[in-house]
Structure formats: C-alpha cells, structure tokens
Amino acid sequence: MNEPNVDFSVKKLGECRFSSPIENRQFVRDDDVLLYHSSLKDLKPYLDARLEPPAMELAGPREKIFFDPKELRCGIVSCGGLCPGLNDVVRAVVLELYYGYGVKKVYGFRYGYEGLVKKYGNEPMDLDPKSVSRIHEMGGTILGSSRGNQDPAEMVDTLEALKIGILFTLGGDGTLRGAHEIYQEITRRGLKIAVVGIPKTIDNDISFVQKTFGIETAVSEARRFTYAAHSEATGARNGIGLVKLMGRDSGFIAAFTTLADSQVNFCLIPEVPFSLDALMRALEKRLKTKSHAVIVVAEGAGQDLLKKAGGPVQDRSGNVLHEDIGVFLRDEIKSYFKNAGMEASVKYIDPSYTIRSMPAIAHDSAYCLLLGHSAVHAGMSGRTDMLVGAWKGEATHIPIPLATSQRRNIDPNGWLWKAVLSTTGQPSDLS
Numbered sequence: 212m213n214e215p216n217v218d219f220s221v222k223k224l225g226e227c228r229f230s231s232p233i234e235n236r237q238f239v240r241d242d243d244v245l246l247y248h249s250s251l252k253d254l255k256p257y258l259d260a261r262l263e264p265p266a267m268e269l270a271g272p273r274e275k276i277f278f279d280p281k282e283l284r285c286g287i288v289s290c291g292g293l294c295p296g297l298n299d300v301v302r303a304v305v306l307e308l309y310y311g312y313g314v315k316k317v318y319g320f321r322y323g324y325e326g327l328v329k330k331y332g333n334e335p336m337d338l339d340p341k342s343v344s345r346i347h348e349m350g351g352t353i354l355g356s357s358r359g360n361q362d363p364a365e366m367v368d369t370l371e372a373l374k375i376g377i378l379f380t381l382g383g384d385g386t387l388r389g390a391h392e393i394y395q396e397i398t399r400r401g402l403k404i405a406v407v408g409i410p411k412t413i414d415n416d417i418s419f420v421q422k423t424f425g426i427e428t429a430v431s432e433a434r435r436f437t438y439a440a441h442s443e444a445t446g447a448r449n450g451i452g453l454v455k456l457m458g459r460d461s462g463f464i465a466a467f468t469t470l471a472d473s474q475v476n477f478c479l480i481p482e483v484p485f486s487l488d489a490l491m492r493a494l495e496k497r498l499k500t501k502s503h504a505v506i507v508v509a510e511g512a513g514q515d516l517l518k519k520a521g522g523p524v525q526d527r528s529g530n531v532l533h534e535d536i537g538v539f540l541r542d543e544i545k546s547y548f549k550n551a552g553m554e555a556s557v558k559y560i561d562p563s564y565t566i567r568s569m570p571a572i573a574h575d576s577a578y579c580l581l582l583g584h585s586a587v588h589a590g591m592s593g594r595t596d597m598l599v600g601a602w603k604g605e606a607t608h609i610p611i612p613l614a615t616s617q618r619r620n621i622d623p624n625g626w627l628w629k630a631v632l633s634t635t636g637q638p639s640d641l642s
Contacts, residue, residue, distance in 0.1 A: 239271035277593025303583025323357035408598030420600030455537030458509030
C-alpha cells in the first residue's frame with residue numbers, strides 16, 4: 212500500500228465518570244467511527260491485507276463525561292485573521308456549555324494567545340448567554356484576535372490560575388500548532404486540562420477537514436466583486452477585470468468563486484504554476500476574439516514570478532508574507548498591451564478585507580453551530596489535543612498533529628480544477 216500512515220487516535224484525559232446532563236439527545240459511542248476512504252479502490256489494499264482501514268471518531272455527545280459541569284471553568288480564544296462565523300462559533304460554544312451542560316463560568320481571552328499571557332494586561336471577558344445573544348449578527352470577533360507565538364508556560368500559568376478545565380482555540384494552522392504546544396506543557400505539568408481546536412481558516416486549507424467555516428460566505432461575497440469586474444470589463448473596449456482573492460497556499464476561494472460566476476475567464480491559484488508569457492498570449496487571444504476578460508487570482512499564486520531579494524519574510528505567526536500578485540499582474544498586463552500597441556483597460560479589485568469581515572451567511576452559521584456544539588461535547592468527554600471537523604457530511608474528531616502535518620490543497624488533477632478549466636475555457640497549461 213502507498214497510503215501514508217494515518218492515525219486518527221484521539222487523546223483523552225482519563226476515565227469518564229460523570230453522567231451527562233444532556234437530555235433528549237442520541238448519544239454517540241466511542242466506537243462509532245467514519246471510514247476515511249470511501250472508494251473500494253482505496254479500501255481494497257486494507258481488505259486484502261486484512262488490516263483495519265483508517266477511520267475517524269464521530270463527534271457528538273457522550274453518555275459519560277470527564278468533567279463535573281458544576282465545577283468546570285472554560286476558556287475561548289481566537290487567533291489569526293478575521294473570518295466570517297467567528298462570533299457564531301463563540302456563541303455556539305457558550306450556549307451549549309451553559310444550557311446543555313450547566314457550565315456557568317466561561318472566559319473569553321482577548322486578542323489571541325496574548326490574552327493568555329499576564330504581562331499584556333488583557334483581562335478576560337465573562338461570557339454568558341446575555342453577552343453573546345446578538346453577536347452572530349456581527350462580523351469579526353468580539354474577543355479580538357492577533358498573530359504571533361507566545362510562551363506556552365506563561366499561557367498554562369494563566370489556565371492554572373483561573374482553574375480552566377477546557378480551552379477552546381479558534382484558528383488555523385498556526386493556532387493549532389500553538390494549541391498543541393499548550394497541550395504539551397499541560398502534559399508536562401500533569402494537569403487535567405483539555406485543549407480542543409475549532410478550525411478557522413477562510414482559505415479552507417486544514418488537512419482532514421472537508422470544509423472550514425467561513426468559506427461559503429467568502430465565495431458568496433467574492434462573487435459580487437467578479438460580477439463588478441465583468442461589468443467593468445464589458446463596459447470598455449478590451450476591458451480586463453482583475454480580482455485578487457484570499458488563498459495564501461490553497462486556491463479554494465478563487466476556484467469556487469470561478470464556478471459560482473461562470474463569467475470568469477482565467478483563474479490563477481498557488482497549486483498550478485503559470486508563466487507571464489503564456490498568460491499574456493492567452494489573454495491577448497481572448498481580447499481579440501471576445502473584447503473583454505475577467506481574471507481571478509489567489510493571493511499566493513505566481514509567487515515564483517516576483518521573489519523578493521533577501522528571501523521570504525514571515526509574519527509573527529511564521530507564515531510566509533507573499534508579494535502582491537494582484538498589483539504585479541495589473542502593472543504587467545498594462546505594460547504588455549502598451550508595448551504591443553494594443554488598447555486595454557484594466558480595472559483592479561482587491562476585496563479581501565471586505566470579505567473576511569462580513570457576518571456569516573445562513574449555511575455557514577449553521578455549520579458554525581455544529582462545530583461549536585461538537586467541540587463542547589469533545590471537551591466535556593475529556594478529549595484533548597484534537598480538533599473538530601467534518602468529513603463526508605459527518606462531524607468528526609481529528610488529532611491536532613495529524614491536521615497540521617500537511618496543508619490541504621487543490622489537486623490539479625482532481626474534479627475541482629477540471630471543473631474550473633471547463634468553466635473558464637483557459638488553457639490547461641499556462642506554464
């Protein structure tokens with residue numbers, strides 16, 4: 212078998228001795244699992260070798276729980292950039308803890324992991340049903356957010372001082388790595404504190420999670436800007452509408468926006484290299500036949516074309532700071548057609564901050580509720596160093612080290628990219 216070693220085993224703090232106070236719920240058994248593979252082709256090697264195929268734990272309430280709800284205190288922290296649905300998740304966690312389990316003390320840590328470090332002076336917020344009742348109607352996060360590494364020892368000092376039993380962390384790859392470091396420090400001290408992640412990345416790039424919250428809102432909002440780009444492009448002779456969307460290393464937003472608005476003619480993503488020469492020739496051909504074009508480019512696309520002297524620069528979370536491919540393409544397109552003696556009108560749109568600060572649309576809000584509830588159930592059952600996600604339409608548990616072992620990307624040979632090529636009509640090879 213050429214299958215990587217995929218281990219979905221989730222750590223637990225110990226024996227669950229308390230009966231769940233949740234009523235009228237169908238409890239999930241610990242041996243209720245979901246197969247990772249769905250096709251017979253992928254399963255056959257395991258069956259032939261008489262091996263148990265990899266499977267994920269199903270999320271949901273357990274009949275027996277680890278923590279005594281009457282004594283439990285919890286904390287919530289959100290890190291990284293803004294994303295539609297952050298407030299929805301915070302609200303879902305607080306309400307399920309309060310009404311589902313009777314947990315009355317929930318802290319909201321301010322400005323990311325800084326809120327867990329005493330020297331920054333960020334006093335935690337008290338979260339209860341009243342304080343979160345309307346927050347799902349707003350974009351952003353009431354907790355604030357930040358990037359950057361903090362000392363795990365200092366963060367665990369705060370958890371100990373506040374007698375926190377479960378810490379819920381909302382964030383992407385960097386946040387999850389930080390959560391794992393917190394877990395390791397907790398383990399070194401022999402403490403019984405659960406660390407449960409809720410994957411927040413608008414780029415949809417967490418491995419073994421089929422969809423992260425916020426991407427549906429992002430695509431819905433992004434489509435408004437591709438509509439505008441098309442209107443601008445068709446309103447001028449040889450008009451070109453260029454839209455830059457989020458997607459540092461994965462082009463899911465750009466790809467799904469392209470499918471949602473079939474007026475896009477070129478989609479450029481980090482997973483598929485392109486050359487300026489090939490793109491310009493294809494764009495010139497498009498203008499000569501149709502007199503307009505719409506281009507969608509993900510922020511991480513084409514970085515090999517504009518590498519910065521001195522090597523890559525990283526942000527406080529360790530992410531590589533990309534050069535601005537949108538502005539670069541805008542200027543290169545203008546220069547190309549000017550040198551070719553061909554009239555072209557380029558309109559450039561960068562809506563990234565507008566999109567990520569929007570309130571979640573209905574479907575994302577419902578998904579946020581599912582993730583928030585699943586995270587609470589996982590934490591109450593003593594699961595730790597894990598995150599909740601979704602796979603094949605089911606809520607699941609994934610170990611943090613596995614989720615951060617690689618980044619989820621678009622497969623250039625998969626159905627999604629093939630659909631993009633079919634919709635845009637762009638050359639399959641622009642390299």
